[in-house]
Each structure stands twice: as C-alpha cells, then as structure tokens.
Amino acid sequence: MRRNLFLYRRCLGAQLRATLEYEGDFWIMSVAALVTQGMGFVFLWAIFRAIPQINGWRFWDVVLIYSLVALTEGIAVLLAQGAWSMAVTVNLGGLDTVLVRPFSPLLQVLSSQIGMNGLGNLVLGGSLFVAALVHVDATWTPVRIATAALVFACAPLVKIGLNILTNCSAFWLKTPWSMFPFAFHTLGELARYPISIYGIGVRLVLSLVLPYAFMSYFPATAVLSLGDAPWLGLLTPVAAVWCLLLGRWAFHRGLSRYESSGS
Amino acid sequence: MARIEADDLRKVFRRPDKGPGLAGSLRHLVERRYTEKAAVDGISLRVEAGEAVAYVGPNGAGKSTTIKLLTGILVPTSGEVRVNGIVPHRHRVENARGIGVVFGQRTSLWWDLPVRDSFELLRDMHGLGAAEYRTNLDRLVETLGIADLLSSTARRLSLGQRMRADLAAALLHDPPIVYLDEPTIGLDIEVKDRLRTFLRQVVADGTTLILTTHDLGDIEDVCSRLVIIDQGRILHDGGLRQVIETYARERVMHVDLAARPASLAGIAARLTGATVTEERDGLGVAVAFDPLAHTAGDVLTALQAEVDVVDLRIEEPAIEDVVRRMYAGQLVAGPDERPAP
C-alpha cells in the first residue's frame, strides 16, 4: 500500500513537471476555470437577490453545495485526471506498455495526467467553500466538525470513482473519444443544486444509480442538518468506497477483454 | 521447468460484421453478427532459460499477438501459458518484474519526460537500489551509446535513438526474459547492425530472448532457434541454420551497367552454379547465387572483370518467400519439427 502511494506520487510528480512546461497554457486554463466557476457563483447570487430561499435552502447553503462540486472537481482533476485519458490510451495502443510495468495498471493510468484547470477549480471552489462554511447557520460542535471532515474528505472520492467507472467505457466503445463519460460528467453537474428541486426520477438516478449527489448534496445535508434525511449524508464514506470499487471492477473487466491494436 | 511454457494457445478476435451504409448500421443494431478471426490458433511452445528464439512470420501471422499473450497483455481465448512459473495475465505486476519488453512500433518511455526521468521512474517501479541502478544504467548507456540522449524528451528522439533508449529501459532491471517485438522496423542498416551486436551480447550474458521480426537479417547471428508462424500456427520450430540453408539460401545481386555487354557467358563461366540473366533491356544484369558457394565479393569481382558496373543492389530472401517455399517444398529435419499443415 505504501509502495503504491509512493509510486503514485512519483508518477504524478513527473507529470507535473511535464505539464508545467506548457506554462502559457497552464495560466490560461487556471484563469479559465476561475472564470467558469465564478460565473456560476454570480448566477446564484443574482437569483438569491430576489428570493430568500429555495426549498428551505438559503444562499450560503446552496453555495456550499456548489462549491463542493467545484472543489471535488479540482481535486479529481489534480489527482486522477488520467481517467479521462483512458479512451486514447486504451484504443490507440498505449495500454500495452502500462501492462508490462510492475505497478498497478489502474494507478498508472490515473496518475498519467494532471489537469491544468485543477488549480483554478481548487482556488475558487476552496474560497467559496470556506466562505460558505463561515456564513452558514450552524453551530460548530466537535461532532459536527468531525462529521464535516469525514464526509467532505470522502466527497472527491465519489467523483473519482465515478470518473473511473464511466471512462472504462473506453474498453467497450473502442473509440478514442471520451464523449460517453463526458455526458455522465454533465449529469453530475446537476448535483450543483439541492437535488430536492428535481423530480423523483432524477433524484433516484443521482442518489442510487450514479450517486453524484454524494459528492455535494448529501455531505452538505449531513453537516447542515437540512433536507428530508440529513443522516443520509453520513453514508458518504460508504458511497465513496462503493464508487471506487465499482471503478476498479469496471477497469479489471475491461482489461480481461482488452484487445490491443496492431498485428 | 522451462522459462516459458505455452500450451495450445488460442486468441480469437470478434469483429462486428456491419453491412455498408446506413442500412447496414441500422440492421446491426437489431441483429448482431460477428466475424471471428483466430489470430493465434493453437500455439504450443517451450523455451528454456538462456535460449534465443527467433519468432518469424509474414505480416498478420500472429507474431505480435503471441508476444502479447506471453507478456500478459492479452488474455487467451483458450489454452495455457506460464512464464517464470506464473500465469502472466493473472499476475501482471509480478510477471512484469521478471520480463523486459520492447515494442518496435511504440515506445515504453514516458512521452513528455526526459529519458533519464523515465529511467528513474522505472527504477522506482522495479525497486532497484541506488547502487544497482547506477551500475546497470552506466553499463547500458555505454553499450548502447545513449549518453547524449538522457536529457532529451522521448518525443524528440529519432527512431534509432528511441529504440536504443527503449532497449535500455527494458534491460534496466536485468530481467531473465526479454521480448523484442519488431525492434528493427524502420531503422537504417547501420543502426540495425549495432542493435544486432548488442543483442548478441545480451544472449551471451544468459538472458532468455524472444525476438519477433520479419527480417531474416535480424536473427542470423543472434538466435539459434527459429520458430516460423503463419496464420496463427507454427510451421517450423527448430534449428535456424538448416532453414536458412535450405529455403533462404539464394541471394540475387542486381547491377546496372554503363554499356550493354556483348555476352553474359563470361560471367556465368566465372561463377559456377550461379544464374545470370539480362535485365533492363541489356543495361542490367542479375546474378542469382548461393552465398555459401560464392561471396558477394566474388560475384562483384567476376562481374567487374567482364563488364563496367555502375551501381549494384543485393536482394535478400524475404520471410514470405521462405514460408511460401515451405508450403511448396519439403520440411527440413530439425530437433523439434512439427508436421506440415
């Protein structure tokens, strides 16, 4: 386990150096991410100028959920962006060299890229997150703080697990494009708002089928004691483990039917 | 126990059988049809420690697929394979510790990193100690002559440079088995020669070597055992010398002349057993000769004594010719011969 962590850090570190070579791109992408997330915040602000709350959620409550999505995205992009390279790696022959190195193929793939927009997401998401925590109406007892630490730490793992799962479609779709997992990523964008606004069908999909709601909504409900069943948020660690296991299972199933390319 | 044991390996690829145009795509949605192709169709192989095996066949014969089955990249449709005692595709990480692989058509280096960084990442993955790494690296850098490449990123290397760096990467951890899949493809003669010299040394050090290629020149001085594969099946598995001497013996030298010769009889007289023919409307001559009877130098000398040679080219037999002749002719007796299909 320690060896895996060490090697993962080494691979990521090597990628970081390579990524920073494209310095101009790096800054543009970081600023772009800042602007993108920032506009979403402005959007929320504009709405809440006119109304006090949505379904019982006030401005900073909603900002908390929104910022969690940005924050988890930033972490996923910095630490496990390699999932998005699967379509290319698997279908253009890059997986062969991965499979003959003495390090878990899945971990190699995940650490093979660092997203340049990760920093922007992290900065803005993080700032909004902290601001929200300061402004929400909650008494910070030790229990609440401990709960918050646990669920907020597990939230990014949900996203990472689902990224892996949906990107494994590369093994079945056999094209070098990531449109399929990208569509699911946009489904996850729905988790930026309290899912109580959605119809029951959408809510079930986001909670059970592809539990994107566990990267933002449910953790927030547990900490803020809002919504119909705030205790569900305590299941976030379970959801995180479940998503990661699903992702790993999909990857191994994909490997067993991998056909490589060329003669 | 042999280092590599493969028993009746089969790998079947399924391709969807779509009809042409929109109608075909729609029909495929409803009724799925597939064509099956057995890239490897019942291959059994035993390689002992220290052997150097040439794995040869025409394009599409199944060479690369076999290597991918042996290295654990592909899962066999049926059959068994054990390398160093373990099943490669079930224990990939452990298997990787005991092998080195070079793919001719893609690099095993990290594309955006300096070569040295790739080596260091591999050192960490293999868990090499600092001293061991230093020793191995220095030795490889010297024999392969890659000292000035170490700080270049892989994407900037030429094909020959990349191949040498890939070889170093594969041998960094001193593996007992090395697989080379088309390592000399696209390289020019000079680089090929250096590589072949290097491989001879690797074999002499006791490493087990499997080399796939469809260039017979790659294997002549390096390997002692020749496995010929075509359409997924082994046609021959045995001594290399005999196959070459029987099926790949003839060389043809083509020369361009300054002027048309009066007659070719003089040339033929000097080279017993060779066939001399006129080419290019008299401005060229082709001499088909047995290299064991006459060296290329002999042939050239004979030619120059009779005619004015402007340019020359030597044609070597291709593996396709060898395979064709094997189908057409008889098999050579070798230690481990397989019956003709």
Next chain:
Amino acid sequence: MTTAVTATGAVPLGRLRREARTYRALGRAAFRSLVAYQTSFLFGLLATTLAAVAMLYLWRSVLAAGTVNGFDWPTMKAYLLVAFVAGSLVSSYVDYRMAGRIQQGDVAMDLVRPVDYQRSRFAEALGFGGYELGTGLVVAAAAAAVFGGVPAPARSSLGLFVVSAALVLPLRFGIVYVSALVVFWTRNYVGVQSARIALVTLFSGGLVPLAFFPGWLQGLAAALPFAGMASTPALLYVGGLAGAAAWRAVAVQAAWTVGLWWLGRAMWRGASRQLTVHGG
C-alpha cells in the same frame, strides 16, 4: 490571399454569385458531417439538454412561491426554452475545427484557397445550424411536454421576435468566429473557449434573465453583444420587451451582428499578415 475589395469592403456581385456555389457546397457538407458524426454530436446535445433540464427544475423551485422580477413559471419556461434553442446554434464544430487548424498550421492552406475564409466558415455554420436547429427544437418540445407545456408567443412583439430570432445565428457566429481567431495570438484554445463560454452564457441571459441583475450590470449587459444571443429573442417571445425598448434591443442586436462581422474581417487580415510574415 487578398481579394479585390472596395473601400467599404463590398465585393462585386458576379464573384459573389460564383462563390455562392462553393458556400452552398460547404454548408451541405457541414450538415452531412453532423449526420455522419451523430453519436458525438448527440452526446454533446445530451450535455446541454441536461443543463437546460437542471435550469428548468431550479427555476420551478425558485418561482414556486410566486412571481419574481416579472417572471412567473409559465413565462420562465418559455424564456428558458427559447434561450436553449438559441444557445444550441453555432455550438458545434466551427470553432473547434477552426482553432484546431490554426494550432496545427493547416490554416496556411486555407490562406491560399480562392474562397473567402470567413464566408466559408459562415456557410459551414449555416449547414451545422440547420441540424442544430432541428435537434434543438425537438429537445425543446420534449422538455416543454415534460414540464407541462409552454405558452404561445406574445402577439404584440411577434414580428420583432422573428427578426431577432433570425439574427441569432449570424450574431453567435460572429462571437464564435472572433474568439476562435484569438487562437492566433494565444495559441491555447480550450482554456480561452471555456472562459468565453462561461462569461458569454451568463451575460446572454441564458442562465438567468438579465432582469435579475443589479441596475448597473443590466445596463452593461444591454450594451454588450451577448444579450442578443438569447435574452433578446426570448424576451420578445414572452412579451417582456415592448415598444421602444423592443426596437432598441433588436437594433443593438443587429448592430453587433454587423460589427462583429467586420471585426472578424479585420482580425483575419491581421492574423494572416502575421502568419505570412512570421511563418506558421
């Protein structure tokens, strides 16, 4: 390659007629390519559809208690769906292809082709636009059905609505074209575009009607070209703009459409000069 252009930039009619054939062909090819790459396009469409659905649900909750800033739920539904259809135009490959060709230097070939680069890209945008409009309308209709129907367009501003709707495609093309040309100078595309999309979407009124912004921001938004991309036609549909305000909005939309076209021509001249002087 410079074509013979008069001082005001007008091109002789005869040449235009001849070139028209090329542009028609380009447009048709663009349409057909979307049909061929349908899967890819449809996944993209799915992404925007999900975003639109999220917006619909969100606004339904927001307006559950009553009218806000003059919008009630039926009005907002109509507003969002018109904005959605408008937003789906010129959203596909024109800018990515352009930027890709610029980044890889293939654009040097485009420079020597005897057809006008900008008009060719516009012809392609028209071709794509046909497909985008069709699919956008289908999705909007389905969404309308799911959310309980959509009111008919306001009679009083119907004429201006039609004009405004027709201007959406050329206006969006102008914005997309100009921002794609920026690649000549920044060399990075994805980052610049995602920033552009975020900024533009917000200021086009596609996420939240401009009426929700504070006064000073509304004034700014009214002057920018982005309002014409979604807000103006959507407001005209629901009758949110009337009389002088309506005419002013459409005039601003038209002015920006023309202005961006000329800005694009100027940028192209600058860019191609840079390309030929400095090399690819």
